[in-house]
Amino acid sequence: MIYRMSSLVALAVLASGCVATNYTLVEPGARAVAGLQVNATSGWNQAPPMSTPSMQKGAVLWTHDGPLLDQLIIIPGVADGEPLMKSSNKSAAMPLFKKDMLPNEIEELTESTFVKYFGEGNAVVTTKNLRPQRFGENRGVMFDVDATVSDSPKYRGTAGAFVANDKLYMMFFLGAVPHYFDKHAATATSVIQSAMLTGGSSTAATN
Amino acid sequence: MNVPRFFRLPTLSILIALLSGCVMSSNVQQIDRLESVGENPRIVMMPPDVKYYLLTASGVPEPNVEWTTAARENFHVAMTDYAASIGTELEFISQDNLSENEIRYESLHSAVGSSLLNHHFGMMKLPSKNGKFDWSLGPEIASIGENYDADYALFVYYRDYQASGGRVALAVLAAAVGGAVATGSEHGFASLVDLKTGDIVWFNVVNAGAGELRNKDGAATAVRALFKDIPTARGSGEQQ
Amino acid sequence: MRQPRTVVLLACLLAYWPVFGAESETLDHRIPPGYEPVEAEDELGLWMEMREYEQALKQSALLVRDPGLNDYLQEIVCRVAAGYCKDFRVYLIRNPDFNASMTATGMMQVWTGLIVRANSTDEIAAVIGHEISHYTLLHSLATLRALKKKLATGTFVDIALILATGYGTGLGQTMAALSVMSFSREQETEADLLGVRLLAEAGYDPHASYGIWDKIIAEEEAAEVKREKPGAFGKTHPEAKLRAAYLKELVTARYGPPDAEAVADQRLLSVLNNNYMLLMEDQLDTNRYGRTKELLERHAALGVEPSLVRYFYGEMFRQRGSDGDRDLAKSAYLHSIELGKAPAKAYSNLGYLYLKAGDMESAKTYFVKYLEIDPDASDREMIEFYLED
Numbered sequence: 001m002i003y004r005m006s007s008l009v010a011l012a013v014l015a016s017g018c019v020a021t022n023y024t025l026v027e028p029g030a031r032a033v034a035g036l037q038v039n040a041t042s043g044w045n046q047a048p049p050m051s052t053p054s055m056q057k058g059a060v061l062w063t064h065d066g067p068l069l070d071q072l073i074i075i076p077g078v079a080d081g082e083p084l085m086k087s088s089n090k091s092a093a094m095p096l097f098k099k100d101m102l103p104n105e106i107e108e109l110t111e112s113t114f115v116k117y118f119g120e121g122n123a124v125v126t127t128k129n130l131r132p133q134r135f136g137e138n139r140g141v142m143f144d145v146d147a148t149v150s151d152s153p154k155y156r157g158t159a160g161a162f163v164a165n166d167k168l169y170m171m172f173f174l175g176a177v178p179h180y181f182d183k184h185a186a187t188a189t190s191v192i193q194s195a196m197l198t199g200g201s202s203t204a205a206t207n
Numbered sequence: 208m209n210v211p212r213f214f215r216l217p218t219l220s221i222l223i224a225l226l227s228g229c230v231m232s233s234n235v236q237q238i239d240r241l242e243s244v245g246e247n248p249r250i251v252m253m254p255p256d257v258k259y260y261l262l263t264a265s266g267v268p269e270p271n272v273e274w275t276t277a278a279r280e281n282f283h284v285a286m287t288d289y290a291a292s293i294g295t296e297l298e299f300i301s302q303d304n305l306s307e308n309e310i311r312y313e314s315l316h317s318a319v320g321s322s323l324l325n326h327h328f329g330m331m332k333l334p335s336k337n338g339k340f341d342w343s344l345g346p347e348i349a350s351i352g353e354n355y356d357a358d359y360a361l362f363v364y365y366r367d368y369q370a371s372g373g374r375v376a377l378a379v380l381a382a383a384v385g386g387a388v389a390t391g392s393e394h395g396f397a398s399l400v401d402l403k404t405g406d407i408v409w410f411n412v413v414n415a416g417a418g419e420l421r422n423k424d425g426a427a428t429a430v431r432a433l434f435k436d437i438p439t440a441r442g443s444g445e446q447q
Numbered sequence: 448m449r450q451p452r453t454v455v456l457l458a459c460l461l462a463y464w465p466v467f468g469a470e471s472e473t474l475d476h477r478i479p480p481g482y483e484p485v486e487a488e489d490e491l492g493l494w495m496e497m498r499e500y501e502q503a504l505k506q507s508a509l510l511v512r513d514p515g516l517n518d519y520l521q522e523i524v525c526r527v528a529a530g531y532c533k534d535f536r537v538y539l540i541r542n543p544d545f546n547a548s549m550t551a552t553g554m555m556q557v558w559t560g561l562i563v564r565a566n567s568t569d570e571i572a573a574v575i576g577h578e579i580s581h582y583t584l585l586h587s588l589a590t591l592r593a594l595k596k597k598l599a600t601g602t603f604v605d606i607a608l609i610l611a612t613g614y615g616t617g618l619g620q621t622m623a624a625l626s627v628m629s630f631s632r633e634q635e636t637e638a639d640l641l642g643v644r645l646l647a648e649a650g651y652d653p654h655a656s657y658g659i660w661d662k663i664i665a666e667e668e669a670a671e672v673k674r675e676k677p678g679a680f681g682k683t684h685p686e687a688k689l690r691a692a693y694l695k696e697l698v699t700a701r702y703g704p705p706d707a708e709a710v711a712d713q714r715l716l717s718v719l720n721n722n723y724m725l726l727m728e729d730q731l732d733t734n735r736y737g738r739t740k741e742l743l744e745r746h747a748a749l750g751v752e753p754s755l756v757r758y759f760y761g762e763m764f765r766q767r768g769s770d771g772d773r774d775l776a777k778s779a780y781l782h783s784i785e786l787g788k789a790p791a792k793a794y795s796n797l798g799y800l801y802l803k804a805g806d807m808e809s810a811k812t813y814f815v816k817y818l819e820i821d822p823d824a825s826d827r828e829m830i831e832f833y834l835e836d
Contacts, residue, residue, distance in 0.1 A: 023326075023331060023332065023333050023334060024334065025334035025335055026335075042335070043335045044335065045333045045334055045335050051331075063333070064333075064335065065322060065326075065333070065342065066322035066325060066326045066331075066333065068318045068321055068322050069318060069319065069322050091672050091673060091674050092672075093671075093672040093733065093734045093735050094734070095734040095766075098768065100803065102799045102802060102803060103799075103829055104795065104796060104799050104826075105765075105799075108766075111732060112731075112732050112733070112734045115732045115733070116734075120543070120544070120733060121542040121543065121544050121558075121560075122509075122542075124509065124541055124729065125732065128825040128826070129825045129826065129828075130825070130826035130828075130829040131826070131828040131829050131832075132828065132829060132832045141829065143826075148508045148509065149508070150507060150508060150509050151314075152314065152318065152508075153311065153314045153315045153318050154311075154508065176315060176318055177311075177315075178311060178312070178315060178344075178345050178347055178348075179315065179343065179344060179345025179347065179405065180345075182345070183345070275495065302502055303502075305506070310506050
């Protein structure tokens with residue numbers, strides 16, 4: 001969980017002195033994120049891996065105002081049988097992607113993953129407005145997200161996903177309500193919709 | 208049964224404590240003076256989050272009623288005097304009277320405050336900001352301004368952990384074996400929000416030595432420290 | 448395999464016997480109704496903190512405000528609490544896990560996961576009676592004091608713990624620390640014993656007190672992903688089996704054997720039926736299909752609206768996705784539809800299943816029906832995409 005730092009970790013950092021954790025600027029324009037290519041708009045900052053322990057290898061988190069307020073997460077190439085996000089908790093029961101998933105199942109996979117991401121029992125997540133979307137030559141989907149989280153502002157979100165070569169490519173944006181979702185939704189959506197496989201030709205969409 | 212909520216978002220206390228070692232700057236001032244359509248700028252004071260604890264040898268912070276009550280009462284008085292001295296009118300809202308909308312903004316402000324502490328004052332800078340301070344609660348907060356006929360909203364957070372004798376002894380022991388035990392501290396922040404735009408126009412982080420809220424003079428000092436360089440109705444250069 | 452287990456259980460029971468042998472007769476409330484602390488500073492401080500926590504809880508985004516559910520719980524609380532009724536406020540929180548908790552100030556939290564797991568109102572009353580007993584037996588304050596004492600006299604190993612639980616602990620974490628480090632084993636047993644008495648005196652079935660634990664054990668056994676018992680939390684709850692055992696002993700000895708199969712609990716059924724979609728959708732989102740299946744079996748036996756139960760069987764099989772589950776899901780949705788009260792998604796999810804099986808015609812049939820039943824469906828665009836194909 002990105003922003004759930006343990007007290008012990010926090011105190012360890014305190015004890016060890018200051019550690020500059022480097023967010024890096026995302027240059028606008030075509031950007032490669034593992035096997036995916038997206039068109040980054042301006043103003044995004046990429047989080048250092050150390051502050052995103054639940055992310056899969058190759059996945060990135062971008063933000064304008066800090067992850068507590070807005071976050072764009074790109075998860076390229078989740079393999080069959082793998083979860084969208086990792087959990088060190090053995091009893092987490094993270095839902096797993098299956099290569100023959102249809103749009104409704106991808107939506108459910110994401111909803112359940114968000115619940116675990118915010119903390120099981122800490123969040124109620126709903127999804128809606130499932131709709132088809134093309135990502136380059138691949139047919140995929142988009143849908144919207146609403147999350148009510150305890151001790152936190154609400155979050156609204158937009159997600160885009162497609163399956164190619166038996167792998168799931170997922171891009172989603174979450175913004176705090178009020179204000180932060182609205183502030184960045186348009187630009188985040190354009191980044192999501194610009195996603196496509198790198199390397200030109202791709203196999204036909206499987207759904 | 209349930210996953211223990213032991214490991215959660217670091218509280219603001221921890222963030223501010225972290226900053227005490229790593230802070231570059233602790234104050235941001237966006238505007239020179241307070242503006243208002245009315246005669247005096249009106250500020251609505253969100254329920255101040257002020258708490259006093261006795262930090263016992265065991266490390267369990269005991270919320271202390273007498274101190275917290277005194278602290279809050281003195282804070283109230285000191286704030287009222289201070290607001291007048293900078294030419295503003297201050298209206299206090301109590302937690303019980305918050306509307307759902309106001310609760311939403313309280314929650315958002317905590318998230319924005321934490322983000323500020325991490326990304327502006329702290330080490331996790333966001334390069335695209337380029338040092339710019341442009342965190343806002345958004346213009347829809349104007350509804351609060353209308354509700355209270357106010358120009359600005361003030362948020363205050365303050366924690367004071369007073370070490371007991373036993374705690375100090377433990378600290379000495381711990382130091383002897385190379386460990387470290389925090390002996391007590393006070394810290395807090397104050398932030399001023401323009402209710403027309405939602406922009407945070409002034410933000411101040413306070414660490415040790417801020418003052419003693421439990422007595423009247425100490426409270427006045429603490430309030431001045433908390434509100435260091437806050438824009439006044441008359442503009443900078445005419446501070447208290 | 449069984450013999451040694453029984454021996455161990457008996458041995459543990461014997462260890463506990465002094466508690467409920469001697470004390471159970473004399474165990475009684477330790478504070479009067481309307482109690483408020485006057486002198487002790489730490490107690491006053493604890494009350495202040497808890498009052499503020501309650502303020503925050505009232506405004507929590509996950510608070511369930513439905514009057515039907517809240518009235519139901521409030522009635523149970525007042526009946527079990529008897530003279531102490533006015534000392535409690537009960538808050539229903541949307542959390543799919545099984546839990547209830549009580550603070551020193553009479554603030555009770557009940558999670559929706561408890562409601563969805565209950566087989567009878569008596570079981571809910573048993574949990575509430577247990578929590579009420581923690582309050583009247585003054586356990587929170589005792590725990591706070593014991594915790595302080597223990598940490599202060601601990602070795603340097605404890606310093607890390609002190610750092611973690613002490614400095615920088617905000618309200619939420621104090622509460623968390625208190626609930627995690629919560630009551631000792633002795634206190635849990637005391638609350639069980641007094642709770643049983645309150646339950647019986649209020650006219651509820653005392654056998655429900657161990658019934659719950661039997662079901663928790665059954666659920667754990669049915670689960671595909673077992674619970675971890677993280678550190679301190681696991682230590683302060685007596686093993687569910689042990690608890691079920693000693694409660695059964697005690698209740699049977701005092702109140703005789705359980706009645707023949709109870710009649711359907713209409714009040715609980717009504718509450719479950721009216722909130723089933725919310726309760727089960729939250730359960731589904733946990734992705735714990737082994738447990739979901741266990742709960743569905745109980746709901747079916749209880750008599751919860753069969754059309755809804757069938758629908759969620761469909762959802763559960765689909766989520767589990769083992770060999771043959773797709774067909775089981777299909778049958779479940781079809782059955783739900785047949786029973787007349789299927790939610791709209793039964794149709795669309797059936798459509799997707801046919802799509803997967805390559806049966807385009809059936810898929811379209813159900814997609815069309817879905818849009819007829821729910822013309823405002825938010826995923827219309829997605830469904831129409833398949834209809835145009």
